Amino acid sequence: xxxxxxxxxxxxxxxxxxxxxxxxxxxxxxxxxxxxxxxxxxxxxxxxxxxxxxxxxxxxxxxxxxxxxxxxxxxxxxxxxxxxxxxxxxxxxxxxxxxxxxxxxxxxxxxxxxxxxxxxxxxxxxxxxxxxxxxxxxxxxxxxxxxxxxxxxxxxxxxxxxxxxxxxxxxxxxxxxxxxxxxxxxxxxxxxxxxxxxxxxxxxxxxxxxxxxxxxxxxxxxxxxxxxxxxxxxxxxxxxxxxxxxxxxxxxxxxxxxxxxxxxxxxxxxxxxxxxxxxxxxxxxxxxxxxxxxxxxxxxxxxxxxxxxxxxxxxxxxxxxxxxxxxxxxxxxxxxxxxxxxxxxxxxxxxxxxxxxxxxxxxxxxxxxxxxxxxxxxxxxxxxxxxxxxxxxxxxxxxxxxxxxxxxxxxxxxxxxxxxxxxxxxxxxxxxxxxxxxxxxxxxxxxxxxxxxxxxxxxxxxxxxxxxxxxxxxxxxxxxxxxxxxxxxxxxxxxxxxxxxxxxxxxxxxxxxxxxxxxx
Amino acid sequence: xxxxxxxxxxxxxxxxxxxxxxxxxxxxxxxxxxxxxxxxxxxxxxxxxxxxxxxxxxxxxxxxxxxxxxxxxxxxxxxxxxxxxxxxxxxxxxxxxxxxxxxxxxxxxxxxxxxxxxxxxxxxxxxxxxxxxxxxxxxxxxxxxxxxxxxxxxxxxxxxxxxxxxxxxxxxxxxxxxxxxxxxxxxxxxxxxxxxxxxxxxxxxxxxxxxxxxxxxxxxxxxxxxxxxxxxxxxxxxxxxxxxxxxxxxxxxxxxxxxxxxxxxxxxxxxxxxxxxxxxxxxxxxxxxxxxxxxxxxxxxxxxxxxxxxxxxxxxxxxxxxxxxxxxxxxxxxxxxxxxxxxxxxxxxxxxxxxxxxxxxxxxxxxxxxxxxxxxxxxxxxx
Numbered sequence: 001x002x003x004x005x006x007x008x009x010x011x012x013x014x015x016x017x018x019x020x021x022x023x024x025x026x027x028x029x030x031x032x033x034x035x036x037x038x039x040x041x042x043x044x045x046x047x048x049x050x051x052x053x054x055x056x057x058x059x060x061x062x063x064x065x066x067x068x069x070x071x072x073x074x075x076x077x078x079x080x081x082x083x084x085x086x087x088x089x090x091x092x093x094x095x096x097x098x099x100x101x102x103x104x105x106x107x108x109x110x111x112x113x114x115x116x117x118x119x120x121x122x123x124x125x126x127x128x129x130x131x132x133x134x135x136x137x138x139x140x141x142x143x144x145x146x147x148x149x150x151x152x153x154x155x156x157x158x159x160x161x162x163x164x165x166x167x168x169x170x171x172x173x174x175x176x177x178x179x180x181x182x183x184x185x186x187x188x189x190x191x192x193x194x195x196x197x198x199x200x201x202x203x204x205x206x207x208x209x210x211x212x213x214x215x216x217x218x219x220x221x222x223x224x225x226x227x228x229x230x231x232x233x234x235x236x237x238x239x240x241x242x243x244x245x246x247x248x249x250x251x252x253x254x255x256x257x258x259x260x261x262x263x264x265x266x267x268x269x270x271x272x273x274x275x276x277x278x279x280x281x282x283x284x285x286x287x288x289x290x291x292x293x294x295x296x297x298x299x300x301x302x303x304x305x306x307x308x309x310x311x312x313x314x315x316x317x318x319x320x321x322x323x324x325x326x327x328x329x330x331x332x333x334x335x336x337x338x339x340x341x342x343x344x345x346x347x348x349x350x351x352x353x354x355x356x357x358x359x360x361x362x363x364x365x366x367x368x369x370x371x372x373x374x375x376x377x378x379x380x381x382x383x384x385x386x387x388x389x390x391x392x393x394x395x396x397x398x399x400x401x402x403x404x405x406x407x408x409x410x411x412x413x414x415x416x417x418x419x420x421x422x423x424x425x426x427x428x429x430x431x432x433x434x435x436x437x438x439x440x441x442x443x444x445x446x447x448x449x450x451x452x453x454x455x456x457x458x459x460x461x462x463x464x465x466x467x468x469x470x471x472x473x474x475x476x477x478x479x480x481x482x483x484x485x486x487x488x489x490x491x492x493x494x495x496x497x498x499x500x501x502x503x504x505x506x507x508x509x510x511x512x513x514x515x516x517x518x519x520x
Numbered sequence: 521x522x523x524x525x526x527x528x529x530x531x532x533x534x535x536x537x538x539x540x541x542x543x544x545x546x547x548x549x550x551x552x553x554x555x556x557x558x559x560x561x562x563x564x565x566x567x568x569x570x571x572x573x574x575x576x577x578x579x580x581x582x583x584x585x586x587x588x589x590x591x592x593x594x595x596x597x598x599x600x601x602x603x604x605x606x607x608x609x610x611x612x613x614x615x616x617x618x619x620x621x622x623x624x625x626x627x628x629x630x631x632x633x634x635x636x637x638x639x640x641x642x643x644x645x646x647x648x649x650x651x652x653x654x655x656x657x658x659x660x661x662x663x664x665x666x667x668x669x670x671x672x673x674x675x676x677x678x679x680x681x682x683x684x685x686x687x688x689x690x691x692x693x694x695x696x697x698x699x700x701x702x703x704x705x706x707x708x709x710x711x712x713x714x715x716x717x718x719x720x721x722x723x724x725x726x727x728x729x730x731x732x733x734x735x736x737x738x739x740x741x742x743x744x745x746x747x748x749x750x751x752x753x754x755x756x757x758x759x760x761x762x763x764x765x766x767x768x769x770x771x772x773x774x775x776x777x778x779x780x781x782x783x784x785x786x787x788x789x790x791x792x793x794x795x796x797x798x799x800x801x802x803x804x805x806x807x808x809x810x811x812x813x814x815x816x817x818x819x820x821x822x823x824x825x826x827x828x829x830x831x832x833x834x835x836x837x838x839x840x841x842x843x844x845x846x847x848x849x850x851x852x853x854x855x856x857x858x859x860x861x862x863x864x865x866x867x868x869x870x871x872x873x874x875x876x877x878x879x880x881x882x883x884x885x886x887x888x889x890x891x892x893x894x895x896x897x898x899x900x901x902x903x
Binding site: 004057060061064065067068069071072073074075076078079081082083084085086087088089090091093094095096097098100101102103104105106108109110111112113114115116117119120121122123124125129133164167168169171172173175347350351353354357385386475477478479480481484488491495498499501502503505506508509510513 | 576577579580582583585586587589590591593594595597598600601602603604605606608609611612615616618619620621622623625626627630631632633634635672673675676678679681682683684685686689691857858860861864865868869871872875878879882883885886888889898899900901
């Protein structure tokens with residue numbers, strides 16, 4: 001790929017990753033806290049207990065601090081698709097743009113309209129209208145997530161579209177296939193529930209701090225009850241949707257699955273690595289053992305990926321060299337092509353597009369028909385045509401592997417944590433050991449780590465593709481100077497970091513201040 | 521064969537984009553107001569009242585900008601890829617202006633806010649000053665053109681597949697050196713301030729602020745009117761980027777935008793009514809203690825800007841002209857999404873009246889009474 005300006009590509013990737021990761025620091029808390037606040041306000045409206053109102057308002061203050069910065073980073077992400085990935089914007093804009101527009105019309109306005117009522121309407125609108133507004137903020141925030149995750153899911157598994165050689169782009173032909181693609185649905189459910197779990201942990205952690213300090217006890221206890229129930233239910237759902245996501249990855253992005261598990265040599269009855277460390281410097285075509293050590297569950301990867309303990313799971317080497325048999329999406333058994341063969345066919349597809357256009361300009365109908373057929377036959381490998389080296393289809397295996405295992409381990413830890421808290425709440429009448437309270441606070445950064453590693457798995461694991469098999473990241477960038485992107489990268493880095501520091505300081509201060517009235 | 525449905529959809533989506541753009545310009549009163557906080561507010565309490573009056577509306581402006589971008593991406597993706605990827609510095613500067621705004625309201629008065637209250641107020645000022653001028657300047661290039669090239673067949677060059685290129689190293693900054701662009705940029709800035717003053721006169725219940733606002737109305741409305749007239753008269757007299765409907769070629773036509781207004785009389789009427797409403801709202805507020813000027817000037821702004829956007833894209837006009845190569849100019853025909861996508865989104869757009877209705881209802885509920893000193897001490901959520 002030395003023909004591309006890799007400095008530009010890498011800085012563009014770094015800038016997008018920076019923006020996305022900062023955005024995802026703030027958004028999950030918004031997604032989950034919005035529902036937790038709505039539950040709390042519902043309890044206030046149902047019981048008329050003023051303490052619930054104070055509790056609601058306290059968490060709402062923290063929500064507000066967090067919300068604004070999520071909005072700020074979100075707008076950058078939207079526009080970076082154009083500023084830094086202009087080729088991408090044209091090549092798939094016909095499909096990708098629609099969810100973004102729908103997101104704006106359906107979700108953002110709902111969120112921004114009712115958030116004003118939620119914050120400023122306490123003394124201006126009826127209790128019920130206020131409650132409805134709070135719920136609509138939660139629904140609006142989650143609807144926003146739906147559309148952008150549908151768009152992201154489509155990038156991982158492009159469905160409901162065809163390539164139009166006359167416009168030189170991909171065009172949508174089935175909206176429902178885009179919206180209800182199994183990858184998109186799983187991605188949406190898994191991602192928003194991760195936000196719910198993070199918010200539940202955040203509420204428990206902050207409440208635990210109050211209990212350690214011996215203040216705002218009623219607020220803390222009531223908050224823990226709401227958050228622990230919400231957290232347990234959603235963390236179990238998170239595990240289920242995680243399984244669904246991994247199953248989809250196995251079917252649609254086998255290279256990502258291989259990287260997630262550090263699986264270099266494919267095998268039938270492949271085991272799942274529970275804990276392990278990879279051998280540094282391991283290449284796909286050497287004889288080194290991929291693992292320094294591992295604890296594994298036999299046949300589990302085959303079972304989770306293909307719902308059969310004896311199924312063959314291709315490894316990195318198999319995916320580069322091809323030759324194994326697999327069942328395609330139409331249920332037909334096929335022999336996998338090697339990456340080199342795919343690159344060849346991709347180049348045929350790209351040349352066919354050029355020849356098709358030339359033939360059309362020359363009114364050569366025979367050549368038009370021939371090249372169109374050639375393009376159609378090879379289009380599924382179109383993106384490979386921009387690659388030169390078979391090895392370039394391998395993502396960063398260690399980063400994907402460790403991120404995946406950290407995320408999964410933390411996910412199960414959270415389920416256990418919520419169970420423990422609920423046990424202490426219901427069977428020990430809130431007699432919570434101070435070490436468990438401290439552990440609860442420690443859970444907050446762990447929840448953020450789990451959340452970030454999840455996105456690293458999703459995005460690093462699918463490299464080199466920006467659209468799976470159709471457009472590699474290197475061919476998606478805008479034509480700008482690498483130095484320009486470096487400058488904006490550092491500007492974004494500085495400003496996002498300053499805002500994060502400001503947010504954390506304000507948040508800590510507000511937590512220290514606590515609920516303004518009520519129990520002390 | 522001419523596909524009339526597709527042509528209708530392309531026009532319909534240019535209308536939606538134009539409407540969103542027009543609403544955005546009106547909502548820039550929030551930005552305009554941010555540049556007036558220290559001009560109109562002389563005490564801490566007065567400034568807090570002004571900031572809170574704006575702070576309850578900033579989300580609408582922000583959301584409209586996001587939706588404007590999203591809708592442009594979805595309906596005219598070639599514009600998105602060409603302009604955003606090319607005029608990199610202008611769009612990045614606009615984005616920076618908006619990042620610093622989003623957090624400033626929420627963080628400004630919170631204790632332990634790291635950068636200090638004054639810094640967040642400076643952020644708001646930067647957003648109000650540069651955000652409006654840059655946005656107006658960028659929109660003016662719809663009439664004056666930019667140096668870019670587009671070749672979709674670059675996709676078949678595996679070594680260099682980028683289809684849109686900016687043909688000057690300035691990447692959009694050159695737009696600010698064009699006086700016609702700058703006239704619109706500055707007109708938008710002074711319009712935003714004028715609208716903000718009218719909004720404060722309507723929504724803030726404070727005599728001293730009202731008197732100061734009225735005084736500054738003249739100082740801002742006058743340059744706005746002058747700059748707006750310069751821009752519009754210049755526009756009417758300049759050559760425009762016309763499209764030959766039979767083969768899609770672009771050529772320069774004398775008085776194209778004047779022709780567009782004359783050939784689309786409904787838009788001419790919309791434009792004139794809009795301008796009259798803008799002037800009426802300002803004039804009535806200047807000569808009396810009238811507080812409802814924002815509604816006239818606001819509605820007038822939406823109508824006038826809508827008309828300007830429409831003459832940029834309708835009536836066989838290239839809305840994003842290339843001065844590098846005329847035939848690379850973007851029109852609503854060669855840059856739009858497919859018929860299928862535009863159809864799907866058109867169904868979604870049927871929700872817009874419903875969205876407008878609930879925004880209106882919620883806005884009314886919150887604005888049920890004016891902001892006053894009492895509210896600043898009794899309200900639990902104050903910026």
